Each structure stands twice: as C-alpha cells, then as structure tokens.
Amino acid sequence: MKKSKLLIGLFTASVLVTSIGVTTYKDEIVKANQLVEQSMSKEEIHTLMLNSIDNYKTVKGTFEYKSKAGNFDYEINYKVKTQGNPASKIKITSKDNNNDVHESLFVEGKLTEVTHKNKSFEETGVITGRFDKEKYKTPRDRYGKQNGEALFIRRQDPSFMNMAAASLFPQNVGLGYLENYNNWEITGNGNFLNLDVVIIEGKLNEYYQEKHQAENFKLWVHRDSGILLKLEEYSQDGTVVDFINTKKIKLNESLSDVDLNINIPKEYKKNKF
Known part of the structure; x- marks a missing residue:
C-alpha cells in the first residue's frame, strides 16, 4: 500500500499552548500519521469484501435486513465457523410476521433447514465443491464473460451461512456495486460497534437502480475482515429504501457443539424428496 509522507515545516517550537491545555506538535503529527496508516486503496477494500471468509475464524451476532424492492424485513441471528470444519447456525425471523421463522x-456436511411456520424440516447431504481461492483472489479475476454476457465469478461459501452472507460474506455487493471504480469513493x-470501518459512498449502476x-x-x-456491518441504499429523494444494520457482533470467539445445534420439535414433519 502506498502511504503519504507528512512533511514537517519550519516548526521550531516544541509545544503549543492553547486555552484548553497543552498540545505538542509531536502529538498532532502522530495523529495525522495514524490517519494515513488507516487509509486503504479501492482495490484493497474491494478485495477484502470479496474474500471476507478468509479473514475471521468465527463470528456470531445479529443484523437487520430490510428491502423495499425485495418486500422483506428480517432479523438474522447467526453463528458461523469459516475455518477448519466450516459450520453455521442461522435463524431468520420475519419482522412483518412473527410466525415466519x-x-x-x-x-459435518449435513444441511438441516427448519420452517417453523409450516412445522417442517429438511435434511440434505452437501458436498462442497473445490474452489481455488488463490486463483480468484483479486477483483480482476472475479469478472468474466459467458456467451458474450458479463459474468460474476463467486466463491462458494464453505459454511452455508444462508442470508447471513449478505453481511458476513458480502461478495455480491462487492461484485455488483464496486465493479466500476469511477462510481464510488472511500x-x-x-x-x-467498537470495530474500525471504512466508509464507502457511491452510485448504483442502471441495473441495480x-x-x-x-x-x-x-x-x-470492517477494515480487518471485509464484513459489511451496515448498508444503506437511497432513492432519488434521499429516502433509505434498503438497509443492513448490525445490532451486535463478536469475532473469533469459540463456538461449542451447543452453539451449533437445532432442537427440532417431535411434531415437526420431515419433508421427503
């Protein structure tokens, strides 16, 4: 990463006395250098979002996800393990209908899905495909064409985290919103939530508009992992029409077998294929 150099001018005094106390020029320079250290290039933050699952071992928390166009309003609770033996437990609650959970x-390679409104569940064996993450590490490797049409090359989510991926593995936002670097700025x-963040603002392309x-x-x-902690999309008059808002999050804390378990009531029916 290229970093700016701060030049000290003809300051001979070592101390600046103000009405509220004493501030040294050294302190001011340290603060300025910290801001420089925090800066990231567009390609760096783009890469981070496309590969967030490489940057944390476990994460648990809650976020709200609402979309006017998608006509949904959800609260999503998650516990996710991305490395070793990837695993996830996701609870999606509709805030429009409390019975829709x-x-x-x-x-361990088995996906269980429970629909409480219908009192039913499904169990599916899942074989995860091999994906050479190093080959598709940079943004330029994640765009292609198929039959003349633009193509996004998505990495597979090894933990099958369902809708929690909108925040925890935001490659869809990274691919779609950040493709044209002229359309957005850091x-x-x-x-x-006590996490350092990079703030990005931009304009959606015609498709997403x-x-x-x-x-x-x-x-x-999140500048260390690429997790999308908050998103807001605005209509022409400035109204927020889509948003993601993280309410709580804990990174890299241990997850036990109890954390990764679902108790299915005996009366629930198992769907057959």
Whole structure:
C-alpha cells in the first residue's frame, strides 16, 4: 500500500499552548500519521469484501435486513465457523410476521433447514465443491464473460451461512456495486460497534437502480475482515429504501457443539424428496 509522507515545516517550537491545555506538535503529527496508516486503496477494500471468509475464524451476532424492492424485513441471528470444519447456525425471523421463522444448520456436511411456520424440516447431504481461492483472489479475476454476457465469478461459501452472507460474506455487493471504480469513493474511516470501518459512498449502476429502486449507496465495511456491518441504499429523494444494520457482533470467539445445534420439535414433519 502506498502511504503519504507528512512533511514537517519550519516548526521550531516544541509545544503549543492553547486555552484548553497543552498540545505538542509531536502529538498532532502522530495523529495525522495514524490517519494515513488507516487509509486503504479501492482495490484493497474491494478485495477484502470479496474474500471476507478468509479473514475471521468465527463470528456470531445479529443484523437487520430490510428491502423495499425485495418486500422483506428480517432479523438474522447467526453463528458461523469459516475455518477448519466450516459450520453455521442461522435463524431468520420475519419482522412483518412473527410466525415466519426459518432456521438452518450446517455441520459435518449435513444441511438441516427448519420452517417453523409450516412445522417442517429438511435434511440434505452437501458436498462442497473445490474452489481455488488463490486463483480468484483479486477483483480482476472475479469478472468474466459467458456467451458474450458479463459474468460474476463467486466463491462458494464453505459454511452455508444462508442470508447471513449478505453481511458476513458480502461478495455480491462487492461484485455488483464496486465493479466500476469511477462510481464510488472511500469517504472516510470510522467506528461501528467498537470495530474500525471504512466508509464507502457511491452510485448504483442502471441495473441495480432499476432492481433495487434506488440510486445511491453507503457502506460501512470492517477494515480487518471485509464484513459489511451496515448498508444503506437511497432513492432519488434521499429516502433509505434498503438497509443492513448490525445490532451486535463478536469475532473469533469459540463456538461449542451447543452453539451449533437445532432442537427440532417431535411434531415437526420431515419433508421427503
């Protein structure tokens, strides 16, 4: 990463006395250098989002996910393990209908999905495909063409984290929103739930404008992992029409067998294929 150099001018005094206390020039320079250290290039933050699952071992928490165009309003609770033996437990609750609750559990190659509204569940054996992540590490390797049409090359989610991927593995946002570097800017750094974030603002392309009924977007991305902690999409008049908002999150804490388990009531029926 290229870093700017801060030049010290003809400052001979070592201390600046203000009305509220004493501030040294050295302190000011340290603060300025910290801001420089925090800066990231567009390609670096883009790469981070496309490969977030490589950057944490476990994560658990909750986020809200609402879309006017998609006509949904969900709260998503998640516990995810990305490395070693990947696993996940996801609970998706519709905030429009408290009876609509969907849970999924992926552990040891078996995917269990429970629909509480229908009092039913499914169990499926899953064989994860091999994906050479190093081959598709950089953004330029994640775009292609098939039969003359533009193609996004997506990495497989090894933990089968369901809708939690919208925040925890935001490659779809990274691929779709950040493809054209002229359409967005890194507008700052910040803190969100005690995590350092990079703030991105930009304009959606015509496809997403029509699909999402929005024109502009703003992202808060965890600078160490690439997790999308917050997203807002705005209509022409500035109204928020889509959003992701993380309510709580814990990274790299241990997950036990109890954490990765679903208790299915005896009366629930198993769907057969």
